[in-house]
Amino acid sequence: MSGIKEFPMSTEDAPINNAVLVTIIGESVIRESLVKLIKSHGATGYTVSDVRGEGGHGKRLGDIPGYNTNVEIKTIVSREVSDAILRAIAEYRKRHALIAYRQDIETLSN
Numbered sequence: 678m679s680g681i682k683e684f685p686m687s688t689e690d691a692p693i694n695n696a697v698l699v700t701i702i703g704e705s706v707i708r709e710s711l712v713k714l715i716k717s718h719g720a721t722g723y724t725v726s727d728v729r730g731e732g733g734h735g736k737r738l739g740d741i742p743g744y745n746t747n748v749e750i751k752t753i754v755s756r757e758v759s760d761a762i763l764r765a766i767a768e769y770r771k772r773h774a775l776i777a778y779r780q781d782i783e784t785l786s787n
Contacts, residue, residue, distance in 0.1 A: 691785045697759040698751060698782045701766060702728060703775035705746040711769070715752050718761045723752040747774075753784060 701711055708725065715723055728749045754762065759779045766777045 693783045694786050696753050696782050696784050697756050698753055698780045699759050699762055699777065700779070701750045701775065701777040702730075702747055703750075703769065703777075704773045705748050707769060707773055707775070708748045708750070711748075711750055711766075714765055715750065715754075715762055718754075718765065719758050720752040720754050720762070723750055725750050753782065 699715070701715075703711060705727070712723060712725070726749045728747050730747065752762075763777055763779065766775065769775050
């Protein structure tokens with residue numbers, strides 16, 4: 678025995694819902710503004726992580742706190758809400774290093 682208990686999953690025991698995962702990676706200076714934006718469009722939860730990387734706007738090393746740093750914000754919403762969030766984020770791209778994308782996902786519901 679491995680000591681790991683297996684829990685059989687069936688859609689009857691745990692209903693599965695379709696949803697959209699929106700991921701935003703952008704400059705840390707607009708973190709609060711982006712969180713307000715997604716909440717204003719009806720998102721009820723989100724996750725924020727500090728991230729590093731390189732892209733079209735150069736390297737974001739995050740080696741000096743608060744300078745040259747990025748955040749990744751994830752939220753799970755409906756297709757309609759993701760449309761609204763992505764449209765609103767387009768304005769930020771004119772002034773800030775930022776990318777946003779969405780993925781169709783399935784979630785477990787209560």
